[in-house]
Amino acid sequence: xxxxxxxxxxxxxxxxxxxxxxxxxxxxxxxxxxxxxxxxxxxxxxxxxxxxxxxxxxxxxxxxxxxxxxxxxxxxxxxxxxxxxxxxxxxxxxxxxxxxxxxxxxxxxxxxxxxxxxxxxxxxxxxxxxxxxxxxxxxxxxxxxxxxxxxxxxxxxxxxxxxxxxxxxxxxxxxxxxxxxxxxxxxxxxxxxxxxxxxxxxxxxxxxxxxxxxxxxxxxxxxxxxxxxxxxxxxxxxxxxxxxxxxxxxxxxxxxxxxxxxxxxxxxxxxxxxxxxxxxxxxxxxxxxxxxxxxxxxxxxxxxxxxxxxxxxxxxxxxxxxxxxxxxxxxxxxxxxxxxxxxxxxxxxxxxxxxxxxxxxxxxxxxxxxxxxxxxxxxxxxxxxxxxxxxxxxxxxxxxxxxxxxxxxxxxxxxxxxxxxxxxxx
Ligand code: F3S
Numbered sequence: 276x277x278x279x280x281x282x283x284x285x286x287x288x289x290x291x292x293x294x295x296x297x298x299x300x301x302x303x304x305x306x307x308x309x310x311x312x313x314x315x316x317x318x319x320x321x322x323x324x325x326x327x328x329x330x331x332x333x334x335x336x337x338x339x340x341x342x343x344x345x346x347x348x349x350x351x352x353x354x355x356x357x358x359x360x361x362x363x364x365x366x367x368x369x370x371x372x373x374x375x376x377x378x379x380x381x382x383x384x385x386x387x388x389x390x391x392x393x394x395x396x397x398x399x400x401x402x403x404x405x406x407x408x409x410x411x412x413x414x415x416x417x418x419x420x421x422x423x424x425x426x427x428x429x430x431x432x433x434x435x436x437x438x439x440x441x442x443x444x445x446x447x448x449x450x451x452x453x454x455x456x457x458x459x460x461x462x463x464x465x466x467x468x469x470x471x472x473x474x475x476x477x478x479x480x481x482x483x484x485x486x487x488x489x490x491x492x493x494x495x496x497x498x499x500x501x502x503x504x505x506x507x508x509x510x511x512x513x514x515x516x517x518x519x520x521x522x523x524x525x526x527x528x529x530x531x532x533x534x535x536x537x538x539x540x541x542x543x544x545x546x547x548x549x550x551x552x553x554x555x556x557x558x559x560x561x562x563x564x565x566x567x568x569x570x571x572x573x574x575x576x577x578x579x580x581x582x583x584x585x586x587x588x589x590x591x592x593x594x595x596x597x598x599x600x601x602x603x604x605x606x607x608x609x610x611x612x613x614x615x616x617x618x619x620x621x622x623x624x625x626x627x628x629x630x631x632x633x634x635x636x637x638x639x640x641x642x643x644x645x646x647x648x649x650x651x652x653x654x655x656x657x658x659x660x661x662x663x664x665x666x667x668x669x670x671x672x673x674x675x676x677x678x679x680x681x682x683x684x685x686x687x688x689x690x691x692x693x694x695x696x697x698x699x700x701x
Pocket of ligand 1: 367406427521586587588589616645646647648649666667
């Protein structure tokens with residue numbers, strides 16, 4: 276790998292032991308990938324505060340410095356964590372103290388996370404505590420090289436915002452935060468951003484559930500490649516693109532897609548493919564749409580719903596408002612709980628707008644910081660849950676061993692109020 280003089284100096288100790296370890300990790304990682312150089316980044320989205328039993332042990336053995344060295348720098352050296360060199364934010368993590376008594380989540384994990392927030396806050400990490408940093412002020416600009424984790428955030432940043440990131444991990448983002456560098460390969464390069472698959476949409480896609488189903492289809496088809504999606508598409512909003520991307524990164528490993536005329540790097544189909552010949556289109560028609568719906572909804576046998584989960588990825592303000600409206604004047608079934616996951620900064624907006632009170636009057640909960648998949652926590656005794664998120668419908672049955680129903684917000688609210696699933700393909 277070719278290093279600049281500045282990078283060589285960082286590698287050789289000019290900025291201390293932690294930066295040496297970070298550069299060593301980035302060089303090893305980059306060389307394994309065949310990266311010829313490092314990119315400069317000024318925006319890192321990482322996971323440093325997520326509590327875990329391993330982290331608890333490392334903190335007991337050597338404090339937060341040791342936990343960071345081992346987990347974020349892959350180093351056994353005795354180092355002290357310096358302030359983050361570039362803007363760094365914490366993504367979603369575990370639940371916080373305000374979830375105690377609502378979410379069955381261990382008190383010692385809440386305490387460990389509180390300590391982590393204090394430590395990393397002192398070192399310059401912005402505790403956004405959401406999988407959607409782009410909803411709460413971290414909006415990289417088109418062409419900007421960044422180092423982000425979290426598949427649903429990565430695909431949004433690359434595709435909707437036109438920023439450039441691979442799907443990084445805890446170690447590479449930890450090293451990037453201390454150096455402002457990340458291996459320059461894959462989605463960072465022009466040639467790594469052209470389309471590979473073409474999808475022709477022959478059914479109208481014009482709502483949150485439709486965008487989620489199309490995303491799920493897109494991920495199954497494209498795998499880890501770069502789909503270009505065209506056809507009968509209504510103008511999507513933020514929540515719909517958030518759902519589309521999260522679903523495509525769930526059924527596949529898509530990190531970047533193009534929708535000609537909508538996403539910034541693809542004014543046309545030809546531009547989306549650049550020098551690559553446009554491939555034959557795969558069809559997304561009524562048959563494909565029904566197959567996706569059946570896939571996502573086939574994980575429920577009992578129609579008795581114990582739990583309704585909304586807000587994956589974390590809800591937008593408009594999704595919170597629409598949930599409050601759908602629940603207004605209604606009351607949850609005594610045996611059913613409803614949780615809406617939101618970014619903490621937007622919880623404040625929801626509180627001040629009266630949405631939280633409306634949802635709580637109905638018996639629902641507005642929760643920040645985490646989600647059941649991340650924290651492996653659902654209401655005690657949950658056997659069957661319903662969700663409007665393709666990602667949660669995909670993961671939670673495997674993670675928590677529960678049955679899933681997938682549908683619209685209105686169907687989910689109906690299930691919460693009646694305790695029964697009555698959804699069907701719209
Ligand atoms: Fe966010 Fe959890 Fe979904 S972290 S994307 S709400 S699985």
